[in-house]
Structure formats: structure tokens, C-alpha cells
Amino acid sequence: MPKKVPHRMCAICKKRAIKKDLVRIVRKISNKKKVIWLVDRSFICTGRGMYICKNESCCEKIKRSKYFRKKISADNLETICAYIEEELFVYR
Numbered sequence: 743m744p745k746k747v748p749h750r751m752c753a754i755c756k757k758r759a760i761k762k763d764l765v766r767i768v769r770k771i772s773n774k775k776k777v778i779w780l781v782d783r784s785f786i787c788t789g790r791g792m793y794i795c796k797n798e799s800c801c802e803k804i805k806r807s808k809y810f811r812k813k814i815s816a817d818n819l820e821t822i823c824a825y826i827e828e829e830l831f832v833y834r
């Protein structure tokens with residue numbers, strides 16, 4: 743019997759996908775008391791997390807989304823998207 747693979751929902755397009763096709767980001771407070779979202783490569787970091795598809799369209803959408811721009815600082819978003827783009831490059 744194959745193990746059931748858990749699916750997670752992308753915060754951008756609301757599609758469900760397996761973990762391998764998603765990037766998890768976690769909300770943390772930096773030592774300067776700033777909110778920072780980090781890429782959680784292990785998928786087990788504690789804290790409020792969300793998932794984003796590893797694809798260009800969700801990456802573009804998160805950068806353009808007013809909601810996420812308010813929630814996540816611009817340079818933080820850039821870092822996250824750079825990570826996703828890097829992952830995409832590895833995939834190809």
C-alpha cells in the first residue's frame with residue numbers, strides 16, 4: 743500500500759499540491775523586532791507558515807499582490823522569490 747501523500751494549499755492560487763511542488767515560508771520576528779518570512783526548507787519550522795507553488799506565475803503574483811506586499815516587506819519578498827526561482831532552475 744503506498745503511503746498517502748499530504749497535499750497543501752498554495753496561498754496564492756489556492757491550488758492543492760504535494761510538498762515537493764511547494765515552498766513553505768514561515769513568519770518570524772527578527773532580533774530587530776521586525777516581521778520576516780523565511781523559507782522553511784525542512785517543512786517543520788514552528789510558526790505561522792504558508793505555502794507557495796514553485797512556479798513562475800505564483801512567484802509573479804505574490805510580488806504584485808497588494809495583500810502580500812503589505813504583509814511581507816518588499817526586500818523580503820524578493821528573497822523568497824529569488825529562492826523559488828532558484829528552485830525552478832534546479833528543476834529544469
Ligand SMILES: [Zn+2]
Binds near residue numbers: 756795
Ligand atoms: Zn500557486
